[in-house]
Amino acid sequence: NIDTKDTSKRNATAPYLYGMMHEDISHSGDGGIYAELLANRAFQGSNWNTTNLPDYNGSVIGVSENTIEPVAPVLTAWNTIGNGTRILLDRFHPISSAVPTGIEIDFPEDATGEHGFQNYGWWGMNVEPQQYNVSFYVQGNYPRNQANLTSFTVSLRSNLTGEVFASSTIANVSVPFIDSVQLFTTLHPNRTAPNSNNTFVVSFDGEAIRGQTYYFSLFSLMPETFMGTPNGLRKDIAEAFYDMKPSFLRFPGGNNLEGFSPQTRWKWNETLGPLIDRPGRPGNWGYYTTQGLGLMEYLMWSEDMGVERVLAVYSGFSLDIWGVSGPSYPLDRMPEVLQEALDEIEFCMGNITSKWGSVRASLGHPEPFDIKFVEIGNEDWFSSTYPYRWKFMYEGLKAAYPNITYISTAYNEASASYGYNITIPPGVLWDTHHYEEPSFFVRGFNFYDNWQETTNQPGAQVFLGEFSAIQIDTPSHAVNFSFPEDKHIYYPRLVSALAEGVYLLGLERNPNVCKLASYAPSLQDFNWYNWTPDMIGFDADPSHTVRSASYWQQWLFAHYRGTQSLPITNSEGDYNPLFWGATLDEGKNCVYLKIINILGDSVPLTVNIPQPYKAVNGTILTAADLNSYNYIYNQTEVVPKPLSIPASASTPASYGGAAKFQWDVPRFSLTVLQFDL
C-alpha cells in the first residue's frame, strides 16, 4: 500500500544520492577518460619501482626526511621507423623542470625513404572523421646543416595495413639548437578506421635529415573532447557517465589521493596549468600518472556534467606500498597539511581577488567553482592517527568554510581496533566503503534504518563512497581481496546489480541519513587493470565501451529518483524475496515503485494506491541467468528494457476511488514501475 495522500509521512529524497567516484586506477584516467591518445607522451615513466619504497609501517614520521627514488623514464609505447634510426631517452635537453626527459632521435648518414618514429597509444588508438590536435616540442643538435629547414610529417595510420588515415606536414621549420620550440598541427581523417589497431607517426624524408639528431619531448594527440573542453575527457566514456544522470563527482581518490608516501601523493598544485609544468607522479595503482587530468580538469568535468563536487583533500596520511597503514604527519606539522587544503579550496571557490582564486582565473575560469562537500582523507580507518588529524583538519576547514559539508572517513565503531575517539558531529557524513559479496548487500537492506541511534551519533549522516559486489557468495562470507583470485569476479553480473540495488533501496528509504553513494571503481581499461569488477569497461575502440549490469542498476536508480519518499505499508508478507521502495516525483506527478526480486521464481505483487492513476509504465533489468554479464562482445545481455504490462494488471479508478495493480514480478529482476497520477 503506497500512501500518496498523507503528506505528513513523507521525506524529501536525498538530492545528490547517486554519483561518480573517480581515481586513476586500471588506467581509468591516463589511457581512460582523459582524452589524450598518446601513451607515455612525455617519457615520465611507466611503472614505479616498488623496491625503493620505504616500508613506513604505520609510523608518525619526520615527513621531509623521507625520500622516494624517482621513477625511471622509459620508452614504452614508442618505436622507430626506418633502417638505422635510433631512439634514446634524453635528459640533457629538458623542456622544463617538471618535464625533464625527452627523446633523442639519430638518423643514419645513408638514410633514404621514410624515417621517423611512432607511438602505439593506449593499446591502440581510435581514428574517426574529426579534428585531432597535435603538438610536440623539438630542438635540433649542433648545426651540421644549419641552413637546412626541417619538415615534420605527422600521421595516423593502421598498424595492420599501413593505410594513412590522415597526414599533415609542418614544413620548413627552422629548428632551434638552443631551447625547444613547440610545434602544432591538426589531423582530419576522412573516414573511421576499421579497428583501433592504429598508430601515430612522426616521419621525415630520409635524404633530408641524413646524419641529423633531434630532441623531442611532450607530445600530445588530442581528439575532440566531451563538450569540447580543452585538455578534456574522452567522449564515449564521459557520455556513459553523463547518461547515468549522476549528481556528484568524488575525486581524486581513493588511495590515489594518499600516495605511497607524502612525497608521491596527489599534490593538487602540481596538477595545474600548461602540461609542461605538470611533473606527474607514480600513482598508487602501478603506473605513472601524467596529471594531465588534474584539479582543473576534474572541476571542468563536474561543471560540464552539471554535478556537485566531493573534493577529497589530503589529510596527512599516506599508504605504504602494501596498501595499509603508512606514514602520518605528526600533530605539530598538521598546520602545513591544513594550509594546503585551505589553498586548494580557495583555488576552487575563492574569488578572483584571492591568491589562489586569481590563479584559477589566470587559467581561464574566473567564476568560482562551488564546493559542497569536502572529504578529509580516504579510508583513515587504516591509521591510528586519524583522531588528531581529523580534529585538526575539520576544525580548521570548518572555521574557514562553515557552509561546506565535511566527510569523515572513520568513526569509533568502524575503527574499534584502533581505539578511536571520533564521534561524527551532526551534519557531517561518514564515508563507508563496501567491497563485499552479494549476500552482504541483501542482508544490509535495513542497515541504515536506525543507524544514528545504534551508533549513538545523532545527526551524523552517510556517504557510501565506494561499493560493489566484488565476488560471488562464499560459505564463509569472507571477502577475498587477493586479486586475481578467481573469486574476484571480472564483470558485474546480474546478481551484483540486484544485490547492490537492494542495499541502495535501504539508502533511499533513509534519506535523512544516507546522502550520497558512488559505485567503485568506476572504470577499467580491458588491456591493463588492477581491480575488477568495475562499472564501465573500455579499450581504445569506443564501440567496446561496456556499460555493466551494475551500471544499469545505477542508471535506473538515478533516472527514477523522485523528490519525496512515500510511506508504504505491507498488508501481507515482508521484504525478501521482494524488496521495494517508492518515491513521488512532484514535477512529473508520478510515483516510482522500485521492486527487486532476488528469487529464482516470479513472485505475485499487489500494489494499492489510494487514488486512481492515469497510466502505468515499467522498465525491467533482468537476464537469463543470475551470473549473466555484459562484455565487449555481448554488451546487451543485462540492459533495462521496457516492461510489457498486461492490461489486466491495472484496475485504476474502479476500486473505490483507489487503484490496484496486480502483477507477477519476474524472477531475478529489478523493475521500476511509474504510475502517472
Ligand code: AHR
Ligand atoms: O576502489 C579501489 C580502492 O578501494 C580505493 O582506492 C580505496 O579507497 C579502496 O580501498
